[in-house]
Amino acid sequence: MNNKLLAENIVKKVLKLGADEAEVYLENNREFELTVRNGDVETIKQATSKGLGLMVFKEKKLGFSYTSDFSDESIEEFAKRTVQLSLVADPKPWNGLPDFKKGKIKDFDLYDSSIAEIPNEKKIKIAKEVEKIALAYDKRITKSEGGYFRDSERETILVNSKGISYSSKRTGIYFGADVVAGEGSEMQSGGWSSSKRHFKDLDTIENVAKEAGKRAVEKLGAKPVPTQKAPVVFDRYAARAFWAGILFAMNGDSVYKKTTFLTEHLDKHIASELITIIDDPTIPRHVASLPFDGEGNITRKNVLIDKGILKMFIYDTITARKAGVKVNTIASRYGYRSPASARFLNVVVQNGNVDREKIVSGIKNGFYVKGLRGIGTDIPTGNYSCGSSGFWIKDGEIAFPVDGVTLGGNVLDMLKNIEVLANDIDLRGSLNSPSFKITEMAVGGKK
Amino acid sequence: MKKYLKPIPRRKFLKTGITGGAIIATLPVWKLFSFSAPPSDFHVNPAVNLSKETLEKLIKIALQHGGEFAEVYVEYSVGNQIFLEENKIYGAGRGVDMGVGIRVLHGEKTGYAYSDDLSFEKLKQTAEVASHIAAEKEVKEPVGLKSSKIPSYYLVKVSPDSIVPQDKAKLLWKANSIGREYDKKINQVNVSFSDTNKKIIIANSDGIWVEDVQTLSRFLVSINVIKGDKRSRGYAYKDGTLGYEHYDLKVAEEIAKDACRMAIAMLPAESAPAGEYPIVMAKGHCGTFFHEAIGHSLESDGIRKKTSCFWDKKGKEIASKISSLADDGTVLGARGSINVDDEGTPSQNTILIDKGKCVDFLNDRLNAKLMKAKLTGNGRRESYQHYPLPRMTNTYLLAGEDDPEDILKSVKKGIYVARIGGGNVNWVTGRFVFSVPEGYLIEDGKITKPLKGIQLMGSGPEVLKNIVMVGPDLEILGGGTCGKDGQGKPVSDGNPTLKVSKITIGGAKV
Incomplete structure (x- = not known):
């Protein structure tokens, strides 16, 4: 089922079960994480995941639950239980959903569709490169904690019983390095990174690497x-x-x-x-x-x-x-x-x-x-x-x-x-x- | 790289609700265990009980590109929380996490993928994604799974998940009324009960196949006091790998009174002096110091990468002769106790520093293999969404022989640390900082007045050498949720009364 439709259905379901107001916040995530150390790939992690949080108000009492299990029977049980949970709380006159000013959400250009297309080879190259340049920044830099590259994608959906039904997609992209400088028995760590929504907006590998190196060396002594x-x-x-x-x-x-x-x-x-x-x-x-x-x-x-x-x-x-x-x-x-x-x-x-x-x-x-x-x-x-x-x-x-x-x-x-x-x-x-x-x-x- | 103990963020429900802060749990250090069954009243979604055949198939798929080792980690976790504030039950919450993480090790490489969809098709895909960390022609045949029985270090008869929130609410109301009656200056009483109930199944290509049900519970009281323009805070809690049978109205009363005592005691606190002073640490409540300032630097990832300040110190003197440090996952009922780690290795007691000498490090499977060291049962992960890292369990300084009274008397001017709060450490330099939510001035061997804004600063290697007196009165009362590389994990810690000859105190007075 389409996630927005699922969220809308859950809101309808809990209203039928007796809730006065309800809100579903749903996330759909994709993540990729890569670390290299001393020029070799150390870890590659990738996955997609999802989950939703349900808030209900009944007679000004609050109940909240979350789940990552979207199967029909689980959702049914989950909705019922959340309404029951709200009965435990004390009523508070101020409980309830916000009074919304109607309007259209704006597009802040937070999604870069090109990120999903970046081949792993290129990501590995960036992580290796940033580590290499950081290590070469100064001869007193002797050890590496690694270079890294991460990217992610998140869809967020917010639906409630006051007619709000929004969704938004955003991407994240991130790389950097952590190195250690040493002199005698002393060690100092330094790291730097660049984190953006769009690939094109990232800082250069060189700038990030040199800043990481500089931050380690400048602390020596x-x-x-x-x-x-x-x-x-x-x-x-x-x-x-x-x-x-x-x-x-x-x-x-x-x-x-x-x-x-x-x-x-x-x-x-x-x-x-x-x-x-x-x-x-x-x-x-x-x-x-x-x-x-x-x-x-x-x-x-x-x-x-x-x-x-x-x-x-x-x-x-x-x-x-x-x-x-x-x-x-x-x-x-x-x-x-x-x-x-x-x-x-x-x-x-x-x-x-x-x-x-x-x-x-x-x-x-x-x-x-x-x-x-x-x-x-x-x-x-x-x-x-x-x-x-x-x-x-x-x-x-x-x-x-x-x-x-x-x-x-x-x-x-x-x-x-x-x-x-x-x-x-x-x-x-x-x-x-x-x-x-x-x-x-x-x-x-x-x- | 920063390790930290989180303070308790307000109104972060469920997942993080049970985490955070420094702790109270009155547990004796008994060395007992039983083969007791997990609580039968914790109901697990049957979908997570993957069959032996399914687990073996997934391991085989994960090894299809020649990986050296493959592992399947299955998790079903239920969290519950209920809060009271401003004389009202604020709300009750519940959350369910369920998923499978598949890991492939190949040389120094790790491939990791996870799925919250437990259909075989999705799990197969997950295993395939992880398998690609290797690209070898020769494919290793996994060892057939053999299930093993493990001793239990938990004190759980009644699963807190089986208790309806209305019953838990009674404890909250009791603590609230104690707090409201204790002193008129008390203006806020916040109380919560939270628990997580987790079933894990671990199966790997070495034939290991274990499961464990891990229960954590916590009852927390936090008090705020206002008088004129003075404000103070007190808190206390009981927690551990404890079943609901460990909580009743009497416990609620004790915990609430302790929180009130601290808040009232700290109200007249004056600014702490800045500079170098000797400190005395109260028994039980200051173990976080050893967890942060020393323990993290003895985890084997930093040792292997030679980035820890102790990487080349095995067999060498790193502390005063009266200092010994242990990490012990087998403390009965303690918050950091585990029957097995998240790689299926049985928990154990590891002596890290023996009479001043560094004798061992804490290992997970990857680092143990690469350093040709033995497994210590410290491969831990936050959830199926994370791969394991070497992590502490219950970390404590061992008892010594100095009389606690003599320890206090030996200080002419210094700081008495009654309770240590959150802190963090840079494991490369060993430099740390801690806040002290309850501390006092020591003058001529006596505790005189309360101090606010105390920060302890220094480096682990330095402080270890400056431990000059250690009492016999070890207690394991501290802990919280330790964060490392973005993963939170429950831990506990402890210490006997002790003296550090000098440490930098950050304060407002110069």
Whole structure:
């Protein structure tokens, strides 16, 4: 049976079984994964898979189930059981499907039909090539964790009893390498990759390989620095982990429950005026773009922080209703195994206008953050404490690699002390930021 | 390459619902097992019970292009979850995963394919796809399948899948009322019960044919406290390879009280000092440290590729003389325990570090073969959609002889780590970072005040040498879901009271 028809039939079936509202989210996936190491193919994995998640509401009670078994008798049993599950929950007046604004979903050019045609030989060649160039980048690169190539295709279908019936197809393509540089007994790893929706949009093999090699070699000799206060530059890629913590703290349910430090900060200045953050899942061909979100809303741009002022929290429909706020919901899916929940889709911290090099050259003594271990933010308190690696800046220049230090502070202080924003954003993933400088932070290392 | 222990994402139903976070489970380390039958009240879709003939046919097809080894992995898994929050049962969920993964090994190469369609036609195609990793003229004849019986390390009489959610809800309500009564400052009580019930069948070209029913259950309470502008969180849980008979209202009460105690204790916490300090780790709750900071670097993939910081350390001193480390899949009822690994190898207890000396690594089949090492029962995979990797089970530091009181008294100024949270490690450098959700300042040998925002940083090889005191009081209470190369797997861990002479603390105070 056609998958969309199957989804529509399940919705009809559970309504007949007594549900008041229902939603089916269905995925159909194809994946190919290839790894090479030291010039030889190590693994090839390929498969297709499918699954669907069913959410039902009966008398404002929620039930949820998923299955990958689409046989007629299993679906029958599955539908019945899900309606029964909803009876266990307590009714909540805010439960139910979103109120949809009718409209047509847009085509963001997320599907590249040429990917399915790429012969395995070509994929193997790319994976071997990227590893080879990364290994040759510097003679101190001695070991390989491998080169890899992956591609995937996903069809997503969302059907519900409020008349929404959408489907969308997207492709993904991805390659890169991880290598290890060594000197004496020291080893440092470095990796890089390129991930796109379209084959043609991928970065060159050479660029990816050299970046992987560079990232391993540049860490050799890294050491902690004495504990001190110093200006800190967050590199554009490292910055993503910092923003992730702030975005978690903007979760509407945490705000409702007062478990985030941002609870009382709506419409207030929480950051330097340089900071504007937009959730924009509508950028054509971008890896994090989507025509409809996890709840079936047509995707849209939302300004989260405008010139330092916190403009909105991130709510899904049920939480927004519970909290009594009128807001554009932003909900994503982790797959068919769970219902949609509030989460940003594609965050873009707007670019500044200063060259990164200029930021560094203006610092006498400071820390350039290249790696963060975790998000660092304690959501309830806004305390920031994060393991970090990078470089020490001395007299305006990168002086030596640093590792084994922690950055400590308070997120609100950090946000307000962003004094320079670079112009170097690279839209690589679902969270994108330029580099920036924070006036001063605690850098913890050796006594 | 990054390994991590995930925190618990809110409202990630089912599949991930049972995963995550650090753990509580009060289990003694008993060395007992039985040949007990799996719970009869877990009903498996009969479609997964592939016949011996079918399995043999699939293995033969998988070897048709000359592969050295072929394996069929069949899985049927049911997950259940029920949640309480804001004084209401939020919802109940259920999910079913079913499929077959077929793997062919040839030299250092792996061919892998899987299918969620169990018709013979589809499985045949799947075996064919995997078979193409080899291209030899000579085709190997597989050994006929011989089923084997395995000892059981699970404590499961009643399958949690057989319990209706209405009954599980009673435990949730009990914990909720305990939490609401405990202290007025408590503003959120979240409770959940989740379980996964999995049947696996493994058959390979060496003639191995085993099946296992793996049950995991978890009861989790999470508490949030607000007073003025101060906030804190506490959590506690019981989990393991445990049947539903291990949960009752008394357990619910104990777990809820422990979560409340932690949340209230941490409310007045002050910012942790930054810099280098000695630390004392509380027994039982800090084993995640050894899992992350040391264990991952002893998994044989990184050893074979020579990318682990311990790759050339077998037979050498890598830790202080009082440190011994084990990975033990046979701890009765523990979260990481398995009767067989996901390649059909019986579980075992492997000593990795013996009195400071590195003596062994953790192997899966591929790495064991390539390194000419013996199998250790550590070939594990998340599901039929994944090929096995060398993974830990229950990892713990062995008991020593120092008096826990003396350990604390020996610290003039340092940090007491009551409970370790999530962390991650770069296995090439051995560098790690951990959060400490419950930690205190030690002054003149006494625990004085609670601290927030503690991060432990350092490298595994360094810390091992700095373990200067170890108590006799080993407990295995920790764990969660370990992530590696995108695959999540349940693990547990443990430790006795111990002292590390110095470690870098990340904090806001300079």
